Amino acid sequence: MAGKLSVSPLAPASFPELPEIAGVEFSALAAGVRYAGRTDVMLARLAPGSAIAGVFTRSSTRSAPVLDCEAKLAAGAETDAGAAILVNSGNSNAFTGAAGEGSVAAICAAVSAASGIPTARVFTSSTGVIGERLPHERITQRLDELVAGLVPDGIETAARAIMTTDTYAKGSGAVVQSPAGEIRIAGIAKGSGMIAPDMATMLVYIFTDVAIAQPILQQALSSLTEQTFNAITVDGDTSTSDTLLLAATGKGAARIDDLNDASGRAFVEALHKVMLDLAHQVVKDGEGASKFLEIRVTGATDDADAKTIAMSIANSPLVKTAIAGEDPNWGRVVMAVGKSGATANRDRLSIRFGDILVAEKGWVAPSYTEEAGAAYMKQPELQMSVDLGLGNGAFTAWTCDLTHAYISINADYRS
Amino acid sequence: MAGKLSVSPLAPASFPELPEIAGVEFSALAAGVRYAGRTDVMLARLAPGSAIAGVFTRSSTRSAPVLDCEAKLAAGAETDAGAAILVNSGNSNAFTGAAGEGSVAAICAAVSAASGIPTARVFTSSTGVIGERLPHERITQRLDELVAGLVPDGIETAARAIMTTDTYAKGSGAVVQSPAGEIRIAGIAKGSGMIAPDMATMLVYIFTDVAIAQPILQQALSSLTEQTFNAITVDGDTSTSDTLLLAATGKGAARIDDLNDASGRAFVEALHKVMLDLAHQVVKDGEGASKFLEIRVTGATDDADAKTIAMSIANSPLVKTAIAGEDPNWGRVVMAVGKSGATANRDRLSIRFGDILVAEKGWVAPSYTEEAGAAYMKQPELQMSVDLGLGNGAFTAWTCDLTHAYISINADYRS
Numbered sequence: 001m002a003g004k005l006s007v008s009p010l011a012p013a014s015f016p017e018l019p020e021i022a023g024v025e026f027s028a029l030a031a032g033v034r035y036a037g038r039t040d041v042m043l044a045r046l047a048p049g050s051a052i053a054g055v056f057t058r059s060s061t062r063s064a065p066v067l068d069c070e071a072k073l074a075a076g077a078e079t080d081a082g083a084a085i086l087v088n089s090g091n092s093n094a095f096t097g098a099a100g101e102g103s104v105a106a107i108c109a110a111v112s113a114a115s116g117i118p119t120a121r122v123f124t125s126s127t128g129v130i131g132e133r134l135p136h137e138r139i140t141q142r143l144d145e146l147v148a149g150l151v152p153d154g155i156e157t158a159a160r161a162i163m164t165t166d167t168y169a170k171g172s173g174a175v176v177q178s179p180a181g182e183i184r185i186a187g188i189a190k191g192s193g194m195i196a197p198d199m200a201t202m203l204v205y206i207f208t209d210v211a212i213a214q215p216i217l218q219q220a221l222s223s224l225t226e227q228t229f230n231a232i233t234v235d236g237d238t239s240t241s242d243t244l245l246l247a248a249t250g251k252g253a254a255r256i257d258d259l260n261d262a263s264g265r266a267f268v269e270a271l272h273k274v275m276l277d278l279a280h281q282v283v284k285d286g287e288g289a290s291k292f293l294e295i296r297v298t299g300a301t302d303d304a305d306a307k308t309i310a311m312s313i314a315n316s317p318l319v320k321t322a323i324a325g326e327d328p329n330w331g332r333v334v335m336a337v338g339k340s341g342a343t344a345n346r347d348r349l350s351i352r353f354g355d356i357l358v359a360e361k362g363w364v365a366p367s368y369t370e371e372a373g374a375a376y377m378k379q380p381e382l383q384m385s386v387d388l389g390l391g392n393g394a395f396t397a398w399t400c401d402l403t404h405a406y407i408s409i410n411a412d413y414r415s
Numbered sequence: 416m417a418g419k420l421s422v423s424p425l426a427p428a429s430f431p432e433l434p435e436i437a438g439v440e441f442s443a444l445a446a447g448v449r450y451a452g453r454t455d456v457m458l459a460r461l462a463p464g465s466a467i468a469g470v471f472t473r474s475s476t477r478s479a480p481v482l483d484c485e486a487k488l489a490a491g492a493e494t495d496a497g498a499a500i501l502v503n504s505g506n507s508n509a510f511t512g513a514a515g516e517g518s519v520a521a522i523c524a525a526v527s528a529a530s531g532i533p534t535a536r537v538f539t540s541s542t543g544v545i546g547e548r549l550p551h552e553r554i555t556q557r558l559d560e561l562v563a564g565l566v567p568d569g570i571e572t573a574a575r576a577i578m579t580t581d582t583y584a585k586g587s588g589a590v591v592q593s594p595a596g597e598i599r600i601a602g603i604a605k606g607s608g609m610i611a612p613d614m615a616t617m618l619v620y621i622f623t624d625v626a627i628a629q630p631i632l633q634q635a636l637s638s639l640t641e642q643t644f645n646a647i648t649v650d651g652d653t654s655t656s657d658t659l660l661l662a663a664t665g666k667g668a669a670r671i672d673d674l675n676d677a678s679g680r681a682f683v684e685a686l687h688k689v690m691l692d693l694a695h696q697v698v699k700d701g702e703g704a705s706k707f708l709e710i711r712v713t714g715a716t717d718d719a720d721a722k723t724i725a726m727s728i729a730n731s732p733l734v735k736t737a738i739a740g741e742d743p744n745w746g747r748v749v750m751a752v753g754k755s756g757a758t759a760n761r762d763r764l765s766i767r768f769g770d771i772l773v774a775e776k777g778w779v780a781p782s783y784t785e786e787a788g789a790a791y792m793k794q795p796e797l798q799m800s801v802d803l804g805l806g807n808g809a810f811t812a813w814t815c816d817l818t819h820a821y822i823s824i825n826a827d828y829r830s
Contacts, residue, residue: 061753097778130746325826331545338476363512411740
């Protein structure tokens with residue numbers, strides 16, 4: 001469990017200073033969901049008028065809370081009642097059959113009773129062990145306490161409450177000016193294993209004070225997910241509980257009506273920055289990670305092929321163990337390109353580690369030296385660029401290395 | 416390198432007794448391709464009239480020897496000239512540009528000069544480091560010696576010559592009676608990392624004494640590959656050099672004209688047994704393997720979905736680390752089913768570990784106890800069965816666990 005793990009060497013020095021978002025309050029406490037004495041439940045209350053957008057795992061075995069969130073967002077209940085987000089760690093309430101749905105209903109009812117927010121506007125997430133009944137009564141009996149504890153500046157504690165094998169709490173924020181007025185964004189995330197592409201993401205909650213219609217908010221979130229949370233991978237495995245919620249309270253200065261006007265672009269740009277920062281923080285806390293790797297693929301036939309190749313490299317155990325060993329083993333990059341199934345031509349391919357040209361024209365570059373490659377690999381943050389020389393398709397992915405610590409964490413920890 | 420690795424705990428007690436195949440001779444020696452004093456080149460000579468079938472990696476960055484073999488099989492040169500197979504370990508001659516093609520040509524020319532077999536019937540494979548020039552002169556200058564050393568009973572030495580990170584030599588054979596007469600088959604294989612599905616395989620050479628037309632031989636080989644070498648995975652990575660060659664000398668008693676008559680069925684059954692045995696031996700020598708896992712998927716919508724699910728489980732790092740930790744973590748199996756993209760219904764799914772019913776109807780089975788699951792997981796050879804409850808699609812895959820030793824081997828060894 002988290003207590004036994006040392007903090008990732010790639011962790012930021014400290015949790016960032018995040019802007020308070022008008023219309024959002026946080027509360028957290030230790031409910032003993034799985035472990036005693038660990039802050040493991042967080043509640044966020046959103047002011048009346050808040051719009052909420054979401055992206056979720058596409059797993060066919062997704063958890064009861066995910067199914068409930070999806071149904072509620074699809075139903076599109078009115079936003080003038082306010083909303084609540086309750087998240088527990090320690091138990092994912094996934095693959096728990098009808099009992100799982102009952103736990104979600106019980107928690108939503110208790111949040112509603114304690115806060116006055118209708119259950120149709122209560123969203124929940126659960127993360128932790130799969131297949132064990134969620135002892136939801138440990139949460140529901142503490143709801144009055146949770147509501148009483150709501151404060152505007154509680155986001156860092158909330159970030160800690162949702163951690164499982166995470167070695168540090170993850171937050172990111174932005175305050176930007178736009179023609180429509182100041183825009184504030186603050187977000188938190190958790191995730192360190194079961195992180196994979198082609199799915200929404202781990203658990204991420206982002207808050208902003210802009211006034212914005214829900215369909216436009218959803219559009220911004222969905223389009224940015226592809227380049228951020230869907231572009232990272234730790235181990236190619238995907239949680240049954242991945243949830244990304246974005247809430248806009250409308251209590252700030254700016255109203256966003258069009259994502260393409262100056263204010264809309266300022267909002268999208270700031271949101272992208274926050275989402276990418278949180279996505280990178282998740283990778284940097286990848287289970288056992290000691291290196292952060294950016295993989296840039298260009299020159300592919302199309303963007304889809306570029307993503308296929310980037311993810312084939314990012315998920316290759318042989319590439320990831322070479323990174324762990326600080327071995328400039330570009331042959332494994334060639335292997336991963338070749339196995340991806342995307343269009344590639346051995347003789348047009350070029351590979352760079354950082355600025356170092358490693359391979360081109362179907363072979364090692366004449367200028368490349370093993371010493372230069374080996375020296376480069378010693379850095380904690382690495383970049384590999386692959387140009388296919390075929391077209392204009394491009395994609396950038398991020399991952400971490402595969403180390404002994406990943407094995408230790410996952411052979412011992414019951415997730 | 417191999418010398419530093421201890422033998423897999425799943426290794427057979429010894430190399431099997433293999434039948435001699437009339438019309439095949441073997442030779443091997445230490446040419447110092449990469450390491451001094453290691454047997455690293457093998458030559459097999461096939462009698463005039465031999466038919467040869469092949470299956471190769473589909474990697475778009477496949478090696479020069481693979482490209483050469485494919486071209487020669489496609490050209491279909493006559494079989495009355497005999498044939499030769501030369502394999503080296505230590506250097507894969509992959510991603511070596513035009514120089515790589517030159518090395519293949521030089522080796523084929525030297526084999527031809529020393530043996531009298533035309534270059535169109537000389538097939539080569541190379542396995543080892545990617546992207547370094549193959550010092551082919553170390554091989555070509557030893558060819559007279561290799562040819563002089565050809566003996567009918569040299570198959571075990573040949574099996575040792577093709578090892579890289581393998582911890583034991585892999586062989587399998589069969590002698591069966593058929594209406595057409597006795598059928599003899601003997602095969603060898605190498606491979607322990609970069610083993611993945613959806614590609615041909617590692618290096619495998621199988622010899623039989625039946626008389627059979629090449630198209631029928633190819634048909635038998637291709638159809639059996641799907642259920643054997645394409646159903647195993649160690650790490651989901653795929654070599655640029657995977658090669659599977661099957662040679663039939665026609666020097667035995669049996670002539671096979673139809674794979675569906677009694678003799679044809681006897682041949683296919685014996686060949687299937689040899690291919691499956693070699694495939695299992697490759698998995699059991701998976702880098703760092705301590706457990707052998709059979710994954711049976713049934714009740715899927717179709718066979719393709721069943722394979723997708725089986726391979727999603729077999730390639731999941733979280734499932735494989737749980738196996739290494741002897742943790743009956745069936746929740747990770749649920750996760751892997753869910754992420755696969757294949758059709759699944761949480762509430763119709765059932766999971767068994769061996770004969771133990773673990774989960775059904777969307778939750779843990781009432782009869783399941785953690786103690787029973789934990790006791791089962793201590794065995795070296797495990798079986799997980801997943802029934803989707805949807806249709807008649809089925810597929811069985813085999814893999815090994817993911818251990819610290821995999822990381823050690825691949826962070827240190829330059830493959």
